[in-house]
Amino acid sequence: MITSVQNDKVKNWKKLQRRKERKNTGTFLIEGYHLVEEAWKSEWTIREIIVQQDVSVPAWCENYQVTVVGENVFQYISETKTPQGIAAIVSFKEQPASIGNFVLLIDAIQDPGNLGTIIRTADAAGFDAIILGNGTVDVFNDKVIRATQGSIFHIPIFQENLEERISILQQEGFSIWATALTNAKPYHTIEKPEKVALVLGNEGAGIKEDIIRQADTIVNIPIYGEAESLNVSVAAGILMYHVKC
Template structure:
């Protein structure tokens, strides 16, 4: 059992709170029974389970190849990023996704808020989209708040990181219709009929989609505002448009 905050393992776990160290080690850390169970069910590679000494190891962690390390409560509190930790965490191998398949793809341009990104990924999973592509400038997928906001959907749907201009041209070559969500020169979304293959672009919370990406789109759509609000939260807009596209 690890009892010291100066232990090298503890130091390395703490480093995984930083993107640089996640990229360097190609690992990330998750917390809580639900997220760990979803990762196991989805066959993600778990390198280590970290469990507080007064917490029982759940029966569904039955892989003898998974290293389990027990720590004292103050050690777990030191590595935790949640306000009310459940006393269990896991170090996972980053799973590189590069292939996009299926007929419904979501493209995200510079989404900055971790809660928004996590919620959008969760909604894409719920709506039945086939993949999510994160463009440059989007918040790190393995940020703790992003992971928690996905509620496990991170492990269910392929999430690819790519240059969106290159990706859009690739998708167009494969017969996808590219939809951009924007206010200028746009049509109400329900006036546009989804084709067999659709890729939907959503943009930055403040500045929207990069104009160069809008120029590459086939359809520019908007969600009508009937009240006095100036705009919708990007994760809400994502949900409305994805469910419409799915029919």
């Protein structure tokens, strides 16, 4: 059992709280029974399972390297207020080349809770893939992962240059829908094509002008009350379900 936070292993786990270290190692850390089990069920590669002393683990964990640590060590590597005492080191997964007919493009969304909720909703709505553009919060950020409630393991997620990817999608027959407040048509008045790439923008600045100019259609969600706008994750849910239904 590891009881010292000065242990080299513990130091390496702690480093995974930083995006640079996650990228360098090709791994990330997840916490909690639900997320660890979702990673296992979804057949992502689990490098190691970390368990706090006196915390029980599911039977399937016997197939993996399990490291027991003291409560002080687990608290040290945890990013939650009330950790469940189980965590795992998971490897990045190579995503499939095919992305289906319904794709979500994310332009510089920075709030981890928003991105995680959007990923969870895209999974629920049956979208086929998500492409994250430059300036977007790291998908393997702890807060993002927890907000996805495991959906991060269910839907392919890519990091790409959106302007370049949009051109490719248009060549493949996708209609690009960009969300904006000006020069836009209400989403429910537009005929839904067979292949749609829906673009969502930054919480404050919206979608970059260069990307809006590439769009085939600019859509908005009518506001019937006094609110100025909708939260981006709420808007994402409305539009994704509309496109799929």
